[in-house]
Amino acid sequence: xxxxxxxxxxxxxxxxxxxxxxxxxxxxxxxxxxxxxxxxxxxxxxxxxxxxxxxxxxxxxxxxxxxxxxxxxxxxxxxxxxxxxxxxxxxxxxxxxxxxxxxxxxx
Amino acid sequence: xxxxxxxxxxxxxxxxxxxxxxxxxxxxxxxxxxxxxxxxxxxxxxxxxxxxxxxxxxxxxxxxxxxxxxxxxxxxxxxxxxxxxxxxxxxxxxxxxxxxxxxxxxxxxxxxx
Numbered sequence: 001x002x003x004x005x006x007x008x009x010x011x012x013x014x015x016x017x018x019x020x021x022x023x024x025x026x027x028x029x030x031x032x033x034x035x036x037x038x039x040x041x042x043x044x045x046x047x048x049x050x051x052x053x054x055x056x057x058x059x060x061x062x063x064x065x066x067x068x069x070x071x072x073x074x075x076x077x078x079x080x081x082x083x084x085x086x087x088x089x090x091x092x093x094x095x096x097x098x099x100x101x102x103x104x105x106x107x
Numbered sequence: 108x109x110x111x112x113x114x115x116x117x118x119x120x121x122x123x124x125x126x127x128x129x130x131x132x133x134x135x136x137x138x139x140x141x142x143x144x145x146x147x148x149x150x151x152x153x154x155x156x157x158x159x160x161x162x163x164x165x166x167x168x169x170x171x172x173x174x175x176x177x178x179x180x181x182x183x184x185x186x187x188x189x190x191x192x193x194x195x196x197x198x199x200x201x202x203x204x205x206x207x208x209x210x211x212x213x214x215x216x217x218x219x220x
Contacts, residue, residue, distance in 0.1 A: 004149065030205060043197060043211035086149070093157075093205030095140075097149030 003027050006087050006098035013105050019074040021101045023087030026068065034061050034072050035086040037100065043086070046072075077105045109133050113198050113212035120188040120219045128183040128215050130198030138204040139181035140165075141173060143194040144214075150197065156181055157204040188219045 005024045013019055023032070034046040047054050047061040049070075054061050058077075063070040074081055082105050087098040111132045120126055132139065137158045142150040152165030156175040170192060172184045181200075185192060198212040 002149065033209070035211075041195060041214040041216070043199075043214075045208050045210065048208050088149075090205050095152070095205070095209065097151075099147055099149050 002098070003091075003096045004087055004089055004098040006085075006101050008101060009099070010102045011104070013077050013103070015078060015105055015107050017077050017105075019077050019081075019103065019105075021072045021085050021087075021103070023070045023072070023098055024068060025070075025087075025089045025096075027089065027091045027096075029089040029091045031090040032063055032070050033088040033090070033095075034070075035088060037084040037086060039083070046085075074103075079105045079107050081105050111198055111200055111210050111212040113196075113215055115215060116213065118215060118217050120185075120217065122189060122219060124188050125184065125186050126188065126217075127185075128196055128198070128217075129180070130182065130212060131180045132198075132200040132210070133179065134200060134210065135178070136200035136202055136210070137178070138201045139175065140199045140201075140209070141171075141181070141183045142197045142199065143167065144197060145194050153183065153196075155204070185217075188217075190219045193217060193219045 007022045031050045037043045058075045060073040084100040086100045114129045140155045141153040151167050154173040156162045159178045174182050196215045199209045201207045201209045
């Protein structure tokens with residue numbers, strides 16, 4: 001069983017829609033990461049958080065430590081947001097990754 | 108600022124051939140990692156180096172070896188490639204192991220035929 005589960009696996013939205021991607025984990029963590037992987041493959045870090053909420057532009061990440069759950073929200077989605085979004089957790093000095101959510105935003 | 112640089116970007120090998128994937132970072136990070144990414148699965152750790160001079164096995168080390176050449180460079184070697192090693196490989200680095208932001212290379216798409 002994977003320690004990190006993401007939902008949905010695939011998501012298609014129309015430009016302008018509000019998007020939510022969910023991540024649940026089953027281990028005690030020191031940090032949770034949201035990563036973005038564009039077509040072409042490169043992976044960039046969007047957020048690292050251990051409590052509460054962080055915001056960067058149109059992206060918002062929240063975490064509930066008690067419920068072992070995190071969400072990534074994208075407001076006013078745009079076709080350039082199309083990518084795979086990956087949730088990862090750090091525990092015991094190790095990093096474990098979810099399988100990713102493939103987001104397609106149509107104009 | 109280059110960040111994490113991986114070479115090559117693409118490679119096709121025949122079964123039994125060997126190759127080395129190169130990785131270098133210019134951020135003075137202590138920890139470096141090699142992951143593989145397969146369809147439908149999360150990235151899985153092959154080997155890591157918590158600091159210069161140390162290397163340790165990750166989740167899927169069989170068929171691979173690594174060398175932490177210096178603080179900047181961490182290479183991954185396939186001694187005898189197998190079709191099961193067809194994957195996308197990512198190198199990453201972080202200031203320290205665990206709990207700090209990781210920076211990733213652009214990936215190497217390896218096909219073993």
